[in-house]
Amino acid sequence: MDERDLTYFCKLIELGSYTKTAAFFEVTQPTISAAIKRLTHKFNDPLITKKNRKSKLVLTAAGKILYHKGLKIINDLKSLNYDVDHANDKKIRIAFSGIAGNFYMPDIVLQFYRAGISSMLDPSFVRSSSAISYLAEGKVDVAVYSWNVPFSDPKYYLRILEVTDFVLIVKADDPLAGEDNISVSRLRNLEFIARDHQYLTTDALIEACRAEDFQPNIIYMANTLELMISLVQRGMGVAFVPENRIKDVSGIAIIHFNKSQRMHSYSQIAMRKSFIPNRYQRKGIDILSNFKK
Missing domain, CATH: 3.40.190.290 (D-Maltodextrin-Binding Protein; domain 2)
Incomplete structure (x- = not known):
């Protein structure tokens, strides 16, 4: 299965329109149609049905599975591509939510500074919900955030800070x-x-x-x-x-x-299990893994 075909398929379901999907990727509409046709042949299922040209796209049972698992595959591939391309980076990308950032970041910076690796920190400041999304999309390696329920997901190493x-x-x-x-x-x-x-x-x-x-x-x-x-x-x-x-x-x-x-407010630190730190990043990850305020 071609990664691009899967990407076109998932974006088509998200946008609900062949025209909008083609415009998003700056390709022709037949390009999108051909990708969907290849997927239908591969899985021997229509994947998408429409009552008429103006009706909404409806996923078949197989189409729903392909869409949900396809999104995960696409995100995993993005993360994989980034990690391989940046295997020798001396940065750790961390998303801080507003409250958690103000509260925990000074201590994290201080611990990195004392270890002589403060330049390794590559922070971004977002809402808690966005910090979790960034982690899922592979945009960051670590997230420090607060939420009103404890977040749980087997894809991440998670620890409650407070x-x-x-x-x-x-x-x-x-x-x-x-x-x-x-x-x-x-x-x-x-x-x-x-x-x-x-x-x-x-x-x-x-x-x-x-x-x-x-x-x-x-x-x-x-x-x-x-x-x-x-x-x-x-x-x-x-x-x-x-x-x-x-x-x-x-x-x-x-x-x-x-x-x-x-x-209650639960402050947590989460790290992608798929993130394999290189020899430069290992010291920083060890600090974050054992971080206490």
């Missing part, structure tokens, strides 16, 4: 400041400073409120956790954050939730 509670923070002189172990329902009438959607803190806030059948009143989207905290210190609103990120911060009060309603 588990912490989500808490409510308010200005130190706010009427709520003297309370603790409150119900999530108390959040109903509060005004929140939050991150953009798809960030850990916002996803966790929305999930907690959804369980009590209401949407949080988000009055401002901050682009960093530091800005969220700063606005709360100034009394603009309240925020929902991991507790270990705001210890020893002045001007705010930390409020916990009832034990039965508490949500």
